[in-house]
Amino acid sequence: MSTSRVAVLVGSLRADSLNRKLAQKLQDQAPEGVTVEIVEGLESLPFYNEDIDGDSVPEAAAHVRRQVEAADRVLAVTPEYNGTMPAVLNNAIDWLSRPYGQGALVAKPFAVVGTTPTPFGGQWAHADTARSAGIAGAVVLEDATVSQTGIDVDVLGDPEVFGRLEAALVKLVEHEVAPSPVA
Template identity: 75%
Template sequence: MSDTTVLVLVGSLRADSLNRKIAEALRDQAPAGVTVEIAENLEQLPFYNEDLDAGDVPAAAAALRDQVSRADRVLAVTPEYNGTMPAVLNNAIDWLSRPYGVGAIKGKPFGVVGATPTPYGGKWAHADTARSAGIAGAVVVEDVTVSQSALEVDVLSDPEVLARLRAAVQTLVDYTEVEAA
């Protein structure tokens, strides 16, 4: 597929975040015909509250919904916090799941990758993120998840790790509805 936009939701707000650096590397090394765009300002999303969603939606939520609506694919790049996904990512998915049944994430092919300084590489956060996105209406693409331990490898320079991350993006980009049947 050409001319594909992948919107990345980064699960860490820290300026020097390894997962933000992974997202930036994926953006900078995107395959030909693919634009990887990083959603900014997730920290400006208020906690999801249906009362806030009833009238004028907060500007940050409206902007994120618009970005996801325009994107062809969504990729979460996230660490793991206490065995699950970070609150900022969970909150973003909550906003994207509404209005119920027609939220911006509905029907979007979705994947998750990331790294953590643990032996498990964030696999629980990645599973929780995929489950939450699927319940929100996204189409979670098999074989996209990469849970990488950052304990004994420099994730940003190891050729094997970078190849697996790029392959995950390519799998997400190449996904077609026919595969879901």
């Protein structure tokens, strides 16, 4: 596996979030040559507003953009809130999508994993996250999206379940990145 840097957007702000723990376990058990970095500061982003974006972008937004720009790939680890992605993740994607056509997500391989204790395991949130990231210019890997169902499933402790999540990270890392177009 080649050297790769993966930025992780965690869709839950809760300190004891299972999705944050999942992101941390993926970080701790990353394959050799892979650096997994959880993007910090999503809770500090103001709601996206084009009036405050531009020459004097808020430092919180500039910080998150720099973290994602420095990565080769992006992984969203998210629960589902009310049948969709959490607002904090949607807002982060909004900030990362600008400037239009040149945002930090453009041309980056992107995958979505996570868990939520609902009958559908976060499928709607993951589909919405993938769609939004794709519109923002990311290269969404549909075959690397993993939703985990069930309130009684030990996502972190069950080797089979966690193995599916690790496999999604490996697919993301192994995805061939298209060369940048020469201007």
